[in-house]
Amino acid sequence: MAARDATHDPALRSWVASAQAPGSDFPIQNLPIGIFDRPGEPARGGIAIGDAVLDLRAARDAGLIAGDAADAAVEPTLNRLMGMGRPASAALRRQVSALLAEGASAASLAERILVPMRAARMRLPAQVANxxxxxxxxxxxxxxxxxxxxxxxxxxxxxxxxxxxxxxxxxxxxxxxxxxxxxxxxxxxxxxxxxxxxxxxxxxxxxxxxxxxxxxxxxxxxxxxxxxxxxxxxxxxxxxxxxxxxxxxxxxxxxxxxxxxxxxxxxxxxxxxxxxxxxxxxxxxxxxxxxxxxxxxxxxxxxxxxxxxxxxxxxxxxxxxxxxxxxxxxxxxxxxxxxxxxxxxxxxxxxxxxxxxxxxxxxxxxxxxxxxxxxxxxxxxxxxxxxxxxxxxxxxxxxxxxxxxxxxxxxxxxxxxxxxxxxxxxxxxxx
Amino acid sequence: MAARDATHDPALRSWVASAQAPGSDFPIQNLPIGIFDRPGEPARGGIAIGDAVLDLRAARDAGLIAGDAADAAVEPTLNRLMGMGRPASAALRRQVSALLAEGASAASLAERILVPMRAARMRLPAQVANxxxxxxxxxxxxxxxxxxxxxxxxxxxxxxxxxxxxxxxxxxxxxxxxxxxxxxxxxxxxxxxxxxxxxxxxxxxxxxxxxxxxxxxxxxxxxxxxxxxxxxxxxxxxxxxxxxxxxxxxxxxxxxxxxxxxxxxxxxxxxxxxxxxxxxxxxxxxxxxxxxxxxxxxxxxxxxxxxxxxxxxxxxxxxxxxxxxxxxxxxxxxxxxxxxxxxxxxxxxxxxxxxxxxxxxxxxxxxxxxxxxxxxxxxxxxxxxxxxxxxxxxxxxxxxxxxxxxxxxxxxxxxxxxxxxxxxxxxxxxx
Incomplete structure (x- = not known):
């Protein structure tokens, strides 16, 4: 039973310009999570923003997100994050929203933490238990x-x-x-x-x-x-x-x-x-x-x-x-x-x-x-x-x-x- | 399509005396496999023989069984052994049959490699995939x-x-x-x-x-x-x-x-x-x-x-x-x-x-x-x-x-x- 909070504010904008493109599936109010990799790299969690993927491992390693949910989100499936329950994923959402919001200092690290969506190979987000x-x-x-x-x-x-x-x-x-x-x-x-x-x-x-x-x-x-x-x-x-x-x-x-x-x-x-x-x-x-x-x-x-x-x-x-x-x-x-x-x-x-x-x-x-x-x-x-x-x-x-x-x-x-x-x-x- | 072989020989007897008890579910011709543990010990593979469980980890560690199948059989579920296919489990069966057969030198190690069945807590043999x-x-x-x-x-x-x-x-x-x-x-x-x-x-x-x-x-x-x-x-x-x-x-x-x-x-x-x-x-x-x-x-x-x-x-x-x-x-x-x-x-x-x-x-x-x-x-x-x-x-x-x-x-x-x-x-x- 999630309530509306600051992460839903229609006035919220991201320093990732493509997130504001008309008709984009992935404005900063969305922040869907998935698992991706690139050739030769391990699969890990990512969050879609505009035409890019926020690399959760890179963001965690750069100290931009932290905590149990951030640690779970860098694994090759989302099962452990899912197992932590909704408060954990809600906390991760708030961190990522702040990180991607216009004015956040993380913008200077864009090259390190963003992957172009076309370069990311998307994987099954979780091992399907049942x-x-x-x-x-x-x-x-x-x-x-x-x-x-x-x-x-x-x-x-x-x-x-x-x-x-x-x-x-x-x-x-x-x-x-x-x-x-x-x-x-x-x-x-x-x-x-x-x-x-x-x-x-x-x-x-x-x-x-x-x-x-x-x-x-x-x-x-x-x-x-x-x-x-x-x-x-x-x-x-x-x-x-x-x-x-x-x-x-x-x-x-x-x-x-x-x-x-x-x-x-x-x-x-x-x-x-x-x-x-x-x-x-x-x-x-x-x-x-x-x-x-x-x-x-x-x-x-x-x-x-x-x-x-x-x-x-x-x-x-x-x-x-x-x-x-x-x-x-x-x-x-x-x-x-x-x-x-x-x-x-x-x-x-x-x-x-x-x-x-x-x-x-x-x-x-x-x-x-x-x-x-x-x-x-x-x-x-x-x-x-x-x-x-x-x-x-x-x-x-x-x-x-x-x-x-x-x-x-x-x-x-x-x-x-x-x-x-x-x-x-x-x-x-x-x- | 397993064929009959020496492991099925009706004349075969085990040095585990209870395996010869009339009506025993677990004579040496059977050798069913499962997962067991005891308080404070990790779960691992075991094979039923008479009123005892052959501890596959102990047998492997004592050098009595060896190979990929033996290594897989000491894990806390049988999934990896199952994944190796029938030749692997058939090879493990032949090793265990020889080990438990009357006259085998392993009899002297009975205390190290056998667990009384009443002392073994049986677990789900595999993580059920589907x-x-x-x-x-x-x-x-x-x-x-x-x-x-x-x-x-x-x-x-x-x-x-x-x-x-x-x-x-x-x-x-x-x-x-x-x-x-x-x-x-x-x-x-x-x-x-x-x-x-x-x-x-x-x-x-x-x-x-x-x-x-x-x-x-x-x-x-x-x-x-x-x-x-x-x-x-x-x-x-x-x-x-x-x-x-x-x-x-x-x-x-x-x-x-x-x-x-x-x-x-x-x-x-x-x-x-x-x-x-x-x-x-x-x-x-x-x-x-x-x-x-x-x-x-x-x-x-x-x-x-x-x-x-x-x-x-x-x-x-x-x-x-x-x-x-x-x-x-x-x-x-x-x-x-x-x-x-x-x-x-x-x-x-x-x-x-x-x-x-x-x-x-x-x-x-x-x-x-x-x-x-x-x-x-x-x-x-x-x-x-x-x-x-x-x-x-x-x-x-x-x-x-x-x-x-x-x-x-x-x-x-x-x-x-x-x-x-x-x-x-x-x-x-x-x-």
Whole structure:
């Protein structure tokens, strides 16, 4: 439950001039954290500012930041920093904000502590301890459920708890790594059972929720403590093979349709940075049971984040076309809040660990333009691209590009950077 | 695909006399590996022999075992040894077999290298990287599916692939740690949505399958290489809250009904030790698709392991009664083999890591006595115990005790030790 403080002041400016560029994802009010390296150098923490990365190791070694959080932030993953809890990361944010603010003496050390963003190779921000994926958008469920049962399209528990499944941690990859078209098994329309490269590869536009701190196994996390268990947010592409999914899913849920790969953005926008974008949660009907309810959650539990998905096909690339936006949606409309997800997840005593990753679920909204996966879009026919190409599902060479931006009255907008990946062709089945 | 060798010779005897005790789980033909410690000492690898543990660190330090595998086996988890692949663990087995064989000079060092089993505290054998749980017993599925659809009780894909779901790694615990009754949400018979401690806690008797080696993301594991990806086997209790499960499961599968806790036995019976117990796999109808089929799998893909589950209630404990066996089943009848599980799991390119854990799925057989969870047993009414008590579901204070033994003509039987845990009462919901 971060409050607004001096680090959010809209008048605050950085001595890094590009942080003030109109439309920059990374003004000084943002300060997202990630892990980067350069050839021959160890991976360590960095903070995005304008078109540069503040090298947290260099800043720490120069004595510009100090303390346990600064020490943890120079490691090759953020797991230990995440484990220290929100007060530690909030303290680091205040130090970095002061360091990068206009007038700070650190400006004279720019060459030593800043790395051009184009020179930094971004890594997975944390070793993913566990990955759980939610299904929290009413519109996503309602659209896809209509095929199953037009009169009861929602899963039976949808209005009573944030439905979720355990997903695969080992196959989470950072933005930029290609996604190989997976082999799999499904039932063809003629009833035959097929095995081969999926013919229905899809994206799902979600937020990544990174967990802070740890609760012991057997110890739930009540709503009063749930917000402090969220370290920050990124973008997440929950790649899905729909033919495989339909066949394997009953009754144990998605398995190989999801574990082919999951892409996350490298920058984690901290819970502190998002404080100005907290808005009222959608009204739930019926009201959430008491253990999933709080006054704070109703008033401030949602986040105003505009999210987009764009596609860039090989032909568009050859023709020099810009990526074409096929999803434009708003995270604040998710039926369940991220605090409710945390409390539900731990309600059986499940221990949530630093480095745990939650997927918000496909963030679809009610408008056709807010359909956040091809499974939904395709219900009214394939997408037509500016090149005249059409897409029912993703083709080899297609690149999917997610972006997001938190926007609110009286606050400087902040961005999430990108989560992007190209679909690579299936490999030959090995002997 | 371990072959029989000198380490399996039924005539082989150990200088550790208790290894020859009739009915011992741990004769010299077994040599299961685990992690143990004693107060004030670091955790390290150990191998069970009779009623003792061979301290692998002490043996290595005394120069009795050597090499990369021996070095890895003294670490506080088996992950690195698992990562070295089967040839490494097979080499370690041969060294340890020679060291413990009657006539070996190491006998004079018994006091230095053996720890009484009762003095060793067993730990989780590996840091669980990922945990996936299968559903591979025809009888388990058919019995429980009848309620859903009497004419089509099996999941649609059951005969075509080994159905599975991603489960939770963080909540896996070693035998002996209590299992706290979880809170959860479900729909009562009157239709009301309830939240509170589960009223339908169940066990599921499964084998644990521990993964060796690693395949890169995007790289499947064909059937020819699947057997070598199995480091070894243990017992696994996939604790399940049935009321929570029924409510949360559609359509994404089990979530909080499973992540409350999963118990595994501390000793891993290696794939090498189980070579004499390989038997023909059940005939599959229809035949498995080519990528899930091999001549070796049909001839040798199953394992002859008798598995039991027993219960010990507080009243039985007070009266000095022995645990009462409520499940007695045979693993060789599972519809899918463990090699098929590995190949299926990686068929989409999913990377399986050292320390990954697969649950075999509830190992039920066709006889009433072979029903391997209370959900099945209860279909014909509650269990009646020798004290006159009955159980539809587990009560607080009940202990569930799994045991297993591999048995085959011409081979010395080998045991798995125990996987046991007591049900602890629910805690008060926190504020």
């Amino acid at each position: 990955f759980s994926d939610f299904m929290a958008s009413y519109d996503h469920c309602a659209r896809l459920g209509v095929r199953r049962d037009p009169r009861n399209p929602l899963p039976q528990a949808f209005r009573h708890l944030p439905v979720a499944y355990h997903s695969r941690a080992s196959s989470v990859r950072v933005s930029g790594e290609p996604v190989t078209r997976p082999h799999g098994q499904w039932q063809a329309q003629d009833g035959a059972i097929r095995f081969g490269p999926t013919e229905a590869l899809d994206y799902e536009l979600e937020l990544a929720i990174w967990i802070a701190g740890e609760n012991a196994l057997g110890t739930p996390v009540p709503m009063s403590r749930a917000p402090d268990r969220i370290f920050g947010y990124g973008l997440l592409n929950d790649w899905s093979a729909r033919d495989i999914q339909r066949w394997e899913m009953p009754p144990l849920g998605p398995f190989l349709a999801k574990s082919l790969s999951t892409s996350v953005s490298p920058w984690i926008v901290t819970a502190e940075a998002l404080a100005p974008f907290a808005v009222a949660a959608p009204v739930q009907d019926p009201p959430a049971l008491p253990h999933l309810d709080s006054a704070w959650n109703r008033a401030k539990g949602a986040l105003a984040i505009r999210m987009t998905a764009a596609i860039l096909t090989p032909r568009m690339r050859a023709e020099g076309a810009a990526p074409f936006t096929i999803t434009d949606t708003q995270f604040a409309r998710m039926y369940w809040t991220t605090a409710q997800m945390v409390t539900h997840h731990a309600s059986n005593g499940c221990n949530l660990l630093p480095g745990d990753l939650l997927g918000s679920g496909t963030a679809s909204g009610p408008e056709d333009s807010a359909r956040a996966c091809l499974a939904e879009i395709g219900l009214t026919g394939p997408v037509t691209l500016p090149t005249g190409e059409t897409r029912r599902w993703l083709q080899d060479g297609d690149e999917v590009i997610f972006r997001a931006r938190a926007e609110a009255e009286g606050a400087v907008p902040i961005g999430f950077g990108e989560c992007r990946a190209v679909v690579a062709p299936a490999i030959a089945w090995p002997d | 945990f996936s749980d299968f559903m591979a017993s025809y009888d388990h599925c058919a019995r429980l599916g009848v309620r859903r659809d009497p004419r089509n009780p099996l999941p649609q894909a059951f005969r075509h692939l080994p159905v599975a779901y991603h489960s939770r790694a963080s909540s896996v615990r070693v035998s002996g740690e209590p299992v706290t009754r979880p809170h959860g949400q479900w729909q009562a018979q009157d239709g009301a949505i309830r939240f509170g401690p589960t009223e339908a806690l169940d066990y599921e008797l499964e084998l644990a399958i521990w993964i060796a080696g690693e395949n890169a993301l995007g790289t499947p594991v064909p059937m020819s290489r699947a057997p070598d990806r199995i480091f070894g086997y243990g017992l696994l209790n996939d604790w399940s809250a049935r009321d929570i499960q029924r409510w949360e499961m559609p359509p994404l599968g089990p979530f909080l009904a499973k992540s409350l806790s999963t118990s595994v036995s501390p000793w891993i019976v290696t794939a090498e030790a189980l070579a004499p117990f390989a038997v023909a796999a059940p005939v599959q109808d229809p035949p498995a698709l080519p990528h899930l089929d091999s001549a070796w799998n049909r001839a040798k893909g199953a394992l002859a392991i008798r598995m039991t589950a027993a219960i010990l209630t507080p009243r039985m404990r007070a009266e000095g009664a022995a645990p009462f066996t409520i499940t007695d089943t045979q693993f060789a009848r599972m519809y899918w083999t463990t090699a098929q599980m590995v190949t299926h799991h990686a068929s989409n390119g999913c990377n399986l890591l050292p320390g990954d854990l697969l649950g075999s799925g509830t190992a039920s057989g066709p006889e009433d006595s072979a029903r391997a969870c209370l959900a099945e047993i209860g279909l014909t009414g509650p269990v009646t115990l020798p004290t006159g008590e009955t159980r539809r579901w587990l009560q607080d204070g009940d202990e569930v005790i799994f045991r297993a033994r591999a048995e085959a003509e011409g081979a010395v039987p080998i045991g798995f030790g125990e996987c046991r845990a007591v049900v602890a009462p629910a805690i008060a919901w926190p504020d």
